Amino acid sequence: MKGHFGQFGGRYVPEMLIPALEELEKVYEEARKDKAFQKEFRYLLKTFSGRPTPLTFAKNLTQKLRGAKIYLKNEGLNHTGAHKITHCIGQALLARRMGKTRLIAETGAGQHGLATATVAAKLGFSCTVYMGEVDIARQRPNVFLIEQLGATVIPVKFGNKTLKDAVNAAIKDWIENVKNTHYLLGSIVGPHPYPTINRDFQSVVGREVKQQIKKEEGKLPDYIIACVGGGSNAMGVFDAFLKEKSVKLIGVEAGGKGSKTGENATRFPNGSVGVVEGYKSYFLQDSDGQIQKTHSISAGLDYAGIGPQFAHLKETGRVRFESVTDKEVLEAFKTLAKTEGIIPALESAHAVAYAIQLAPKLKKSEIIVVNISGRGDKDLFIVAKALKDKNFLAFLKEYIKTYE
Amino acid sequence: MNKLTLMAHLVVGYLSLEKTISIVKAMEKAGADFVELQIPFSDPLADGPTIMRACENSLANGTKVKDAFAVAQKLSKEVAIPLLFMAYYNTVFKYGVEKFCRDAKKAGITGLIVPDMSIEEESCEHFLQFCKKYSLHNIQVVSPSSTNERLKKNAKVANGFVYVTARQGVTGARAQLDKNLISFLKRVRQYFAIPIAVGFGISKKEHLKVLKGHADIAIVGSAIIDVINRSKGSKIEENISNFIRELKKPVAAV
């Protein structure tokens, strides 16, 4: 059935939203086959976002770990600093095609909100971004930038005040304003057709990797590793390889502070099947189906659900899931910066951390591609605090004085 | 002209489970014709701030899904008016769809309102099938954005009554009714042979006056929670009774 991935996915929404989702699906189906649409999409990816992003051989890290050869797909070099802009450009073009004048979005790390505000400015939409209060407190730089782009950030004060609550708030705005508003959902989650649309837009990443690695190595990689919040960056890099059975695909979840409930966001193995925010998938929930608190050092992985296609790929065994802790993530952040000159987003540092564990166990002839979904600029404050950097604290204290 | 009856809504366990029971009894005495018991959920997609906060409060009090069944069981013995459950689909799904329907029936519930269980998913979920098996009304929800096609589809499976949202939006008391409501209700009438219930935003007797003749049931939810929130503990039941009596005044059958 359309919009289902095995038993997962679907469109579990109040009747109020069905017409809008049907319209989006129909317009997307048309646009997919429309050469002019595809051409404009590719043009903006190239001339606005800066695609293709490079695939970089991590020579120093490879030598240090004495195992598999490691390549980095540097999605952080996209305009606005992460992969999110790709599906934002795609959806904004769909919104224009539907005659909508306003974009709304949820955001966790602020990257998706930033990318949405950016395409809104570029393509002439008004824009509202919903963000949990907890995330606003830890990602202020992005909030500031979103506002500079002309968008409004609305703090979400319900529930856990993080990403899932921002999704809820955005859906409610959409229900109220569906006539002129497109909900630019930021991952491969939500009701059909979002998981499909965002996967298709993001799949350019995997296609590029395929070409780039063939050019470098003359063969496909043995492993691809990506972090998984909702799953858009991971599905983007995996999609072109789903049928290449020799390529092992690994999704890395947020192990947070540890295995206790509420201290992580590992849907596997801690989640169970449920139907929330319009789709059926694995969710971190209690036996009554109430969504549980989650934690991750990275706001973008701090989410109780996971894209329905990943729930299916987990069940079929095509994608394997691992997790790393906040602590391991910080170590990986430092290591990548010092060995490769690349400062990854904390989300992406999850994938790096797992690659660092895996590489030494593999043969030198094997190849790992790590998806660096974003760059780390946005995490400056979090990392400085987590590393207890005294000079940065002194700077903040001094800097505040110049404000007063 | 058809009589306009009233369905009063309450979040189970808001303030406490005991309060839920005493409030529902007061609702019946004051003239409510149906009661909609909402099972609290952490992520209530179709609800505005008033009901969201009530859900949060209830969950913080420790309300479990099984408590909702216990409350229904007790109430159905003590009140004569029909009791319905409103729940989000995850609550039903996690409980087990068949078990939920069977236990709801056993607890004296007459109908289920599950707004995010869209009919397209029936072939995977068998929700309508189990409602039928256990003789529960599955209350379909339609809204001003529903196309005629959607109305037709829902009319095919709806029974009991159809829940019509008075506006395109989430729950929450509003001062004004949507100006296109009556023409929308006329459109709904063309497709549904069963009674029409109208909810979302209804908060005062003037609204019921407008609905009379165009709908069969008025649903009042957030406005009742607003009354609770304005009341001191011991006054809650009395204030709700007065509110419901006042609401029903202009539409009481002569």
Ligand SMILES: Cc1ncc(COP(=O)(O)O)c(C=O)c1O
């Ligand atoms: C850099 C970066 N990577 C990953 C994610 C996680 O999202 P997804 O799993 O959809 O790629 C985010 C989300 O905000 C992000 O900003």
